[in-house]
Each structure stands twice: as structure tokens, then as C-alpha cells.
Amino acid sequence: MFGGGGRKKKDESLSQAMKPENPPSGGGSVTGFDPEGLERAAKAARDLDNSRNASAAIELIKTQEATKQHEAAAKRAEMDAYAQQLRAQSIEKEADEARKTLDAQTQHEQRRAEYQDQLERKRQVDMLNAQKYMQEEQLKKQEEMVARQEEMRRKTAQYEAELRTKTEIAKAKAEAEGRIAQERQNHDLILDKVRLEASESRDTVLKAIQDGGKLLGEGLSSYLNDTEKLRNTALTITGIAVGVYAARTSIGITGRFVEARLGKPSLVRETSRMTVSQFFTSPVASSRRILGIGVHEQDALKGIVLEDSLDTQLRKVAVSTAHTKKNRAPFRHLLLHGPPGTGKTMFARQLAQHSGLDYAVLTGGDIAPLGREAVTELHKLFDWAKTSRRGLLLFVDEADAFLQSRENSRISEDQRNALNAFLFRTGTESDQFMMVYASNQPAQFDEAVMDRIDEMVEFDLPGPHERRKMIAVYIDKYLLNPPNRWTRKVETIDIGDAEIEEVVRETEGFSGRAISKLAIAWQAAAYGTDGAILDRETFFKTISCGIKL
Template sequence: MFGGGRKNEKPSDAIKPENAPKKGGGGSVTGFDPEGLERAAKAARELDGSRNASAAIELIKSQEATKQHEHAAKRAEMDAYAQQTRAQNIEREAEEARKTLDAQTQHERHRAEYMDELERKRQVDMLNAQKYMQEEQLKKQEEMVARQEEMRRKTADHEAALRTKTELAKAKAEADGRIRQERENHDLIVAKLKAEAIEKRDTVLKGIADAGKMVGEGLQTYLDDTTKLRNTAFTVTGIAVGVYTARTSIGIAGRFVESRLGKPSLVRETSRFTASQLVREPVKTFKHTFGIGRSETDALNGIVLENSLESQLRKIAVSTANTKKNRAPFRHLLLHGPPGTGKTMFARGLAQHSGLDYAVLTGGDIAPLGRDAVTELHKLFDWAKTSRKGLLLFVDEADAFLQSRETTKISEDQRNALNAFLFRTGTESDQFMMVYASNQPSQFDPAIMDRIDEMVEFGLPSTEERRKMIAMYIDKYLLKPPTWAKAVQTEDIGEVEIEKVVQETEGFSGRAISKLAIAWQAAAYGTEGAVLDKATFFQTVEQHKRSMSTKEVWLKDAEFRAEQLTIDA
């Protein structure tokens, strides 16, 4: 191993344990082997005598140092393991402490919940007990009141029975007294009655005789005087003629006043003044009747329409005005289209522009009149002919009255009313002008279609018309309302928002847009300071769109039911 040892040296001797026993089973009694010590001494002497003794020592030192380093590393590893173990123990102890704390907290919480449940149960039991006591007390009070009421009722019944018994006894006593008195005074009473009857008969007979004598003498004197007879005849005749003349004159005057100042029952609205208006506003009535201070107005004032339709209506307005000036026969119009597109507004504007009076009636008012419909229609046309300026008679919902007699089942009264209407409108007239409005003109009777000179279709407003209408109604109801109304303050509402509303209101009629603007005004008046913000602005639009959708569904259902009824019929 060292390169310089002795050749006869056995390696096995160097690595034998020092305390190994001798071969052959020898050894000391104490177990100490001296041979090992001797061999070690011998090896040490041989090592000292060897040439590589110093190198061996250094090698042993280095081995020893290496072992010491290894032992130090193991010791450090053991220390680190011990520290890790201590840290794990500390962490485990902390985890156990945390679990213990959580368990304690959970226990305390359960305990608190249990105590709270017990307290609530105790409170409930206490309340139930109090309620039971109150109910028992109330029941006892009710029983006491019932007993008192029963006692009072029995007392009242007893008092009433006593009072009745007393009254009966009193009445019986009084009756017995009167009977006894009458029996005792019977002869005197009979004698007195006979005397009174004789005296009354003599008085009446004497009065009759005196009256007859006086009447006979007066009649004889009157018949003998021929002058009185003649004057009496003239007086009676004059009174009869006066009464008849007064009644006839009053009837004629009443019909005249009614035709001039009254209003037929079929007319819903008119620009002509009635008798009550004449009494209330005589000056205004006089100016209106004779056209004093009236300025010509635009027939399309406040109406937004498509350009071609506006041009057609302006031509009609000019033609009607010139027809009135020249006293030529008027042409009758049919305005048809969806509701709320401006038909009624144009009819009023046409009448004002042309200087005509106007009257509005609806077709639905005719059928309920029954047999009186014919009379009322004649009164209407007689009244129309009395207008000094001419009358524009606007029939709204005309299809409800002027339906075809061939394809529609109508009653006999409606048929007679339609015939009367056709009779009064059969010839051209320079006294009145007929303007019909209908959503379903295809249902008109052919004779009515023959009396229509011009038809105008009013459609739903397009994008440009809706833009103008929205701007006009915002200005009318929000920004510049009448003097008695408060202006609305708008927040974050500009051209972009208005343009968005224009796009979202597709399918809206002019009336629907007007109602939308009024809804904006109402929403603003519902806030402090009358403020309309952007959110409310668009929410109102959405609400109106939902309402319109619901109405369309209802209308479709109604049309479907009507079709089913028609098919079943």
C-alpha cells in the first residue's frame, strides 16, 4: 500500500480489530487482547523505520482531516435537519393552535347561535303567552259585554212588555169609559145629530134657491141685451185667434232661431256660433257672422306633409276659395289614409282659408239614432243651407255610416238614413261642401263614390316630415309653450339625439309624434324645475313604441275576430 513496507508483512494484520480474540480461543479473563496492542506497536515501529513513513503520516492526517470534514458536514446536515424539524414542529404546533382556535371559535359561534335561538324561542314563547293572555282577557271582556248586552236586552224587553201592558190597560180603560159614556148619552147625541142635519139641509136648499134665482135673473138680462151678446162673441173669437196665432208664431220663430243659431245634434264641433254663444259673446258673434276683422289663414298652417301632397292640397285650398268667391258649386273631397295623418286639421284649415264655416260629425253617431236618423240628417242639411258664408261639412269615420248596401248587412233604419243622405247630396250645391275622411274607403257605397269629385291620400310621414314635426312639436310644447305654461329645460339633448329619435319613430303618425312631445312635456313637469334629460327623453320614446306595438296587436286581433264573425255569418 505504501510502496516501502516489508515484503513479509501481511495486509490482513493491519486491518484486524484491536480487540479481536486470539486464535485458538485464548484470551484474558477480562476480554483484553494484548496481541493486538503488540501488533500495533510493531506496526508503528515498522512504520517509523519505513521510507514512506512521513508520507503515510500525511496521508493519515489528510484522511483524518477528510473524515473530520465529513463529520462536520454530517454535523451541519444534522443541525440543518434539526432546525428543519424544529421549524416543522413550530409550524405543526402553529397549525394545531390555529385549528384549536378555529374549533374554539366554531364552538363559541355555535354556542352563541344556540343561546340566541334559545333567547328567540323564549321571546316567542313569551309573546305567545302574552298573546294568549290578551286573547283570554279579550274573550272574557267580550263575554262580559255579551252578558251585559243580554241583561240590557232582557231589561229593555221587560220594560217594553210592562209599557205595552200598561198602554193596553190604559187603552182598554179609556175605551170602556168612552163606550159607557156613549151608552149613557146615546139619546142626547142622536137628537143633536138630527137637529144639525135638518138645519144643514134647510141652509143648502135655501142657498140653491137663491143662486138659481140670481143666475136666472142675470141670464135673462144678458139674453135680452143684443149688444152684450155681440161683444162677447167678438171677444171670444179674438182670444181664440190670438192664442192660435201666438202658438204658430212661437213655433215658427223657434224653428227659425234653431235653424239659424242652434246646432243639430249630429254636429260634434262647428265654427258657427250658437244661441248661447250669442248671449255670452254678442260682439264676437257679430264680427264672426259678418266677417269683420277676419284675416285669411294658410290652409296648411301647422301641418307637415310630403311635398307633392302639400302642393295638391294647396291647389285644392285655392280652388275652394275661388269657388266661394265666384259662388260656383263646390267639389266634394275624400281624404283617406291612416289615423292621425292630418285629415281633420286640413279640413278645418281649408274652411278657414276659404272663408267657410265648418262642422264636424262622425259616422258612428248615425246608427244609434235608429228611426230618428233620417229626421236628424234633414235637420243637418237644412241647417247647413242657412249659413251665410257657406258650410264645409266634414264627415269623420265616414265608412262607419256610408258602407255599401250590397256587400254589408245593415239595418233598415241605416238603409233609410243612407238613402236620405244620398238624396241631400245628389246634386251640386254652392251652399255646402262635403269632405269625407276614412281609413277604409273601399267599404263606401258606390253611390257615395260617385258623389266624390277628388280623392287625396294621406300617408305616414317619411323621415324628413318626421324631422320637421319633431322640431315643430319640441318648439311648441317644450321650448316655447303658451304663456301660461312653463318652458322645459333640456339637458344633453341636441341634434344627434333628435336625429336618433327621428330614426326610431318610423311608422309614427303626426298625431303619435304630437302625443310623444306632450309625453316629454309631462315627464319634464314631473321633475323639480321642469328638466328633461337624455335618459328620460329616450325612455319616453321606448314606452310609446311599446304602446304602439300593443295597440297594433289588439287591432289585428279585433280584425281577425271580425273576419271570423263575417265568415260565420
């Protein structure tokens, strides 16, 4: 019992010795090691050495100390990991700060570069403005110098004119004074000469009157006494009067016939029929043309580039018109509508030539200014159209300016009468003339006019394929192989298929007429150089100028 109780007391004293009196708090050693506890443990160990359970107590203490050492090592490892985490966070934060600093430096450099660029641009603008100001000042000085020179030249010319005037006045005054002095000296001689000439003239006139009266009286007396002479004189005067009247009548009839056959009405702007001046200027060629000698039919769409479906439609119209003329059947009337410059007038001319018809062109804007005379001129036009041996294709350009609806309040009474006369002359089918109208606004036509139209054909702006063909045709016509043998050919440099395709894209919305004008502009630009050369830069610069215009 004593032994057990003593052992128990020793164990308690050892436990108390091992416990630290002041356990470490959060502010103690980093490793958790307490040297005071070690000293107490050493004291307790000395006390235990004297007991019989000293070895067991030592082993227990060693075991507890090893456990604490392991716990301390785990805490050190945890603290090392925490320190490494802090160092990693610090490195990451430093990297973020460095990246922000670099971004700030980059933005600063960009702003600095932009500011320098703005300063440079402003300097360039100021320099250009200064140069412009200097040029304007120089030009102003040159203009002032020219004005001063012109003023000096004008004053010099005025002074010279004044000197010449004074000299001429002095010369004329001297000559007049000389003539006056001479006439004063010869006054008496001149009066005697005038009196003598007047007396001789009076005697001559009186003698002539006496002789003439005597001869006239004798001749009249002899004529009145001869009955046969009186009868012959009356017959002669009657014959002359009849001849003059017949000649005047025949000349009037012949003139109206020639005017109807060879004349041209005032409304016709252009025609393929022979006029009087053409007939007398080249009678042989005119006679061959009137008789149809050497006249050959040609393709109605020659030189005209159109969309495929429109090309097919117009070829059918051309074939139908040609067969209608050959069979002497009534013609069908056409309306060609679409934007200007798309080939309507060109097709009308070639349709007439293809069909063997004459053609005449008039514009609707020419009828309104005629006023009351418009009805008379229209009747003359259709009378003239019926005299054509070959038949006539009458092409009315800008027809909407004349054939507007009669319900329109702005149409005048004269225009209304002219429209009624036109409708009267076109009201029935005819094998003598064919009407072809062209308009940009067919919706304005009068209903009666639309009733007389048998077929409508729409001409649209050319697409990329048509523009490509037109550009090739006009380049060949105006640049590479001009029709006139005296026209100089143009040499192209660095202009190939790629450049042509670029032109096709840039000319979107161009009409055929606009593209032909563009080719003529290329020709003019080439003729403005030595050697008639058209390079790539001038090629596209001309297009840009054309688009701006």
C-alpha cells in the first residue's frame, strides 16, 4: 500500500513538474519550447532518481518529450508553409504591380506618341497653311503687278491715241484751210464754168424732148391706123398672160410635190430620207438611195450591248418588223422606256435599217412651243410620212413631254388640241408608218396613247457582264482601233484584265452612253501626253474624275 501510494504521488509530482507554470500563449515562442519546464523536468528527474520507479518515469518523460518535439516540428512545418504562401502572395502582388506599372508606361508612351503625332500634324497643317498664304500673297502680288502693267499699257495706248487724234485734227485743219484758200482764189472761174455747163445741159435736154415727142407722135399715129398690128398685139398680150398663169400654177404644184417627196417637216430633227439640199448636192447617191440600189439590211442590234433576255426580245421585234414590211401588213407600235443613255434611240435607228424602213426622229418637247401651229405641223408630219416608198419608222423621243394625260390640269388647250390631232392620225393601223415611243416616265401617258401601243420594252442600266462587254468594245473603238484611219492609236501601259474588272466595279450605275463618254475621256487623256500613252494611274484617275462629275 505504501509503495503504491508513494508511486502515485511520484507520478503526480512528475506530471506537475512537466506542466509549465505559464503555458505559452499566442505571443510565446514560435516553436512552443519552454525552457522553464525543462528545468522543472530536470529537477523532477533528480527527485525521481531516488525513487524506485525512476526508470519508468524517465521513459515516460522521454516519450512525452518526443511527442512534444513532433508537435513542435509539425508547427514549424506549418509555419514554413505559411511563410512560403506569404512569399508567393508577395511575389504575385509584386508581379501585378509590375504589370500595372508596365501598362501605365505603355499608355503613357502611347499618349505621348499620339500627342507628338498631333503636334506633327498641326505643324504640317500650319506649314501648309503658311505655304498657301504665301502662294496667295504671291498670286495677289502678281495680279496687282499685271493690273498695274495693264493700266500702264492702257494709259500709254490712250496717250498715243490722243496724240494721233491731235495730229489728224491738225492735218485735216491744215488741208481744209488750204482747200478754202484755193477755192477762194478760183471762185470766179468756177462760177463761169458752172453757168456754161448748165446752159449746155438745158439746151441738150430740150432738143431731146422735142425729137422724142416728134418720133413718138409719128409712131403712135402709124400704129393706130394699122388694124392688123392692133390685132396681133392683143393676141400676143393674151398669150403671155395665159403662159404666166400656167407657169405659176405648174411651179406651185411641182414645188408642193417636191416638198412632199424631198422636203422635211419642221418637227423632224433627224431623218434617213433624202432632203432637197441632199438631192441637189449628191444627185447620184440620192437617186441610188431612193431607188434602193446598194441598200443592205444589217443586224438591228449591231454594236448594242444588252442583257440576254432583252436582246432576245428585241431580236424578235426586229424580225417581226422586217417580215411585216415584206408582207405589207400593218405595223405594230412600240414603247421603249428606261433610264437615258441605255440604247433606245440607237435601237430605233437600227430597227428601221434592219427592216428596210426610213426613219425620222422628233422630240416631244418641240411640240408645246408651237402653240396653235402644232396641229398643222403634226398633220404635215403624217402627210409627209405617208409619202415614203419604203415606209417610215417615226421615233418620238421624250414622248412623255407631249403625250401626257389629258386629265392633267397643267396641260394647255393648244397641247390638248395637238394631242387630239395626234390620236386622230394614229387611231387606225397603218402599213405606211410605224410609231416607236421613248420615255423615262411611261406612267404619264394618256390612256388613249397607251391603247395604241402594242408592245412595251424596258431598257435597264447595264449589269456587270454588260458593262464588261461595253468597256471592251469602246476601248477597242476609241483607243486601240479607232474607225478613222487618220486617228492616232493609243498605247496602253499596265492595263490588263484586273484593271478592267476594277473599272467594271467602279462604273456600277453607269449607262451605255456614260461608258462611251468615259472611253472618249481616256482617249483625250492619252492625247494629252507625248506619244498618246494611257498608263494605269491616268486610267483610274479619269474614272474618279468622271464619278465626281
